Amino acid sequence: MDEYSDSDWNWDFYEGLVEDVNENKNIIQCIQCGKCVGECPAARISNFNIRKIITKVLRGDKSVLKEPDIWYCFLCERCKRVCPKEGINIPLLVINLRNESFRKSYGPKYNDLTKYVQMAEKFLTNGTVLSEPLDGGLPPERMEELNEICNHARIKYVFKASPESKNYDKIHRIIEKRKKLQKEKIKRK
């Protein structure tokens, strides 16, 4: 039996959640057909059930923000493809849910975040997510631009809070080192 009654509809949560209602304007028309769940890779390996998540969102049930399963979504966009309705963008709804969960300090798990430390460092110092990229990465003198764009982004705090970065200046030290190496290379040529 449905755990909600008809009077439980509450769209305040939903309206506050979506940054632009247009991208998910029809989510209130979700017919709960479950096609999205049937095709979902995350549903195969976890309790992630987008049909139930949508129900909770439309009922204003904020407990969904604490559910670890929202971090299991593959963002593969399969649900969007099989959904019979238009104007329902589940992957972007999940991203918004995660954002809200972040804001409330519920998730993701700390251990999951630590796996992004190295990628964050590479991105903020090389402009790619891997060390020694195929073409040497973004020129060091252009790295400031990426760092400026990412100001106050979580990517910087992930890096800053990690044990691998004793202090935040590490980014600038690495960029300076790259600049020095580049100058030496040019001199040698």
Added chain:
Amino acid sequence: MVLNNLSLDHEEIRKNYPENPLEFFKDKKLCLFKACLEKYFPGVRYGIQDLLEVLDLDVITCANQSCCSGTFFQRNLITRPQFAAINERNLNEINHMADILLVSCNGCYNSLLRGRDFLRQSNIKKKTQAVLNNLKKNSSGENYPGKYELLKTPRLRIIHDLDFLHLIKDEVVNTLKFNLKGLKVAVHYGCHYLNLERDKRTEYGLKDSFFKDKTKLEDFINLFGGVPVDYQERESCCGWGASQIVLHEKDALKITFQKLKSVQNVGADLILTPCPTCLYTLGKPEHRENILKFYGEFIDVPVIHLNELIAILRGCEEERCVNIRKKDPRVHKIYEIITLD
């Protein structure tokens, strides 16, 4: 100001150049978008670069391009305006160098179009502009101030490598020295090519192409002398799942395992994909070993990117292509199957 999503309309090119769509590209400058994972698979880049040079096309890469940042957006580590600003910065850099941007990775392709889509939302557009304005004030790069703006009427158009190669497939086939000798090939398109919403709904209504089966890889297999084989998990994810394989390896590898097992069950000799991220997930030796550890079965079917396969079939003797196959046992194995009598 209308911001379009920059997709190159390949159907229009097919209509205007029915005899030889390559003609459309002859007087254009083509730029290859540098995907991070090409570090592990340089053949994905050099395979297409060499082909384009042989076809006498003007091809470049952009030194000032950064990673598309899709990984960080998907894990909520950057905001939409920051993601859109990184995207716009890359597009600005490439727009003043090239007419066409070729993208070898489904993830980058999705990011480039998505970042642009976000700018249709007025609040995101305003915030993105604010991020770029701040960049002008605070950065000291030699081209500042005044470098980046939201592109209003860019000349640049974006196309996925698979769509591009399919457009010029007749010319591609003309460059080949070898064929697939009837090998059975399974295809893996990858979610961000297969499920791209932009094909499904546009401002102008539904597009038929979304509902049609996507069969360009199968077309290539037939043209290359192989046999495309269908399998149950054809449309399933490779297991990458926006870094799920990094975060929950055992669970994500279950998806990879089910896919590979399904490929093995139909007796495929190799898997063909148009995405380096899927290639990484499906082919990484460590993943195959962990599948054995977690799920008790080792699956040996090799996987290759379309650009790498074309380089092999062309018998490319450029040093960088030869090096690629010599240094990568995965590619060398497929090379031997194809080229040995």
